[in-house]
Amino acid sequence: MSHQELNNIQLDVLKEIGNIGAGNAATSLSQLLNRSVQMTVPVVNIVSFDEMMEEVGGSDDMKAAVFVRVDGDVPGSMFFIIAPEEADLFIQMMLDSPSASLESHDEMAASAFLELGNILTGSYLRALSDFTQLEVIQSVPTVAIDMVGAMLTQGLIEISTETDQAIMIETVLHDIEGLEREMTGHFFLLPNPTSYETIFKSLGVQSND
Secondary structure, three states, X not given: OOOOOOOHXXXXXXXXHHHHHHHHHXXXXXXXXXXXXXXXXXXXXXXXXXXXXXXXXXXXXXXXXXXXXXXXXXXXXXXXXXXXXXHHHHHHHHHOOOOOOHHHOOHHHHHHHHHHHHHHHHHHHHHHHHHHOOOEEEOOOEEEEEEHHHHHHHHHHHHOOOOOEEEEEEEEXXXXXXXXXXXXXXXXXXXXXXXXXXXXXXXXXXXXX
């Protein structure tokens, strides 16, 4: 499938789904961390695999990621990618442990990040399901900390994807109670080629054909 250009209406729909997902995720994270969290979605776009790597710092950059398979009416896969030090900040808040770190191969830290990723990916996929009224089934997530190129390549091999593009949802977490800095993560939803058509058809949004 060639790199697909979406029209403004389609991008607006994807951004609205992203915003709903961010609202869901902020609520769930606030409950999990027992502190207020805000999330916004400044950018939603369609990107190629090379652009995916560029968006998160290049193929040699170390990142933490959660990967889930998506089944149901819109099969595909989803990555949530964040800097390891920012993943550690979440883990430390979740575990109330200032020394917890993914890079130390701490099982508790990995489990906490898995829970975080499960909540975040689940929030976006639930928004997609609610918005489109399509069945979206999320697999049990897996966690990795590795160079972006190796991580994405392995994930793509696992799903044997037929497409060369992803829906990118840039997400900024801010106004986190007790934390002065913002954090930026990226979701990449990689629908199978037919899933784009299914999503937009369910919403009555015309393609560019």
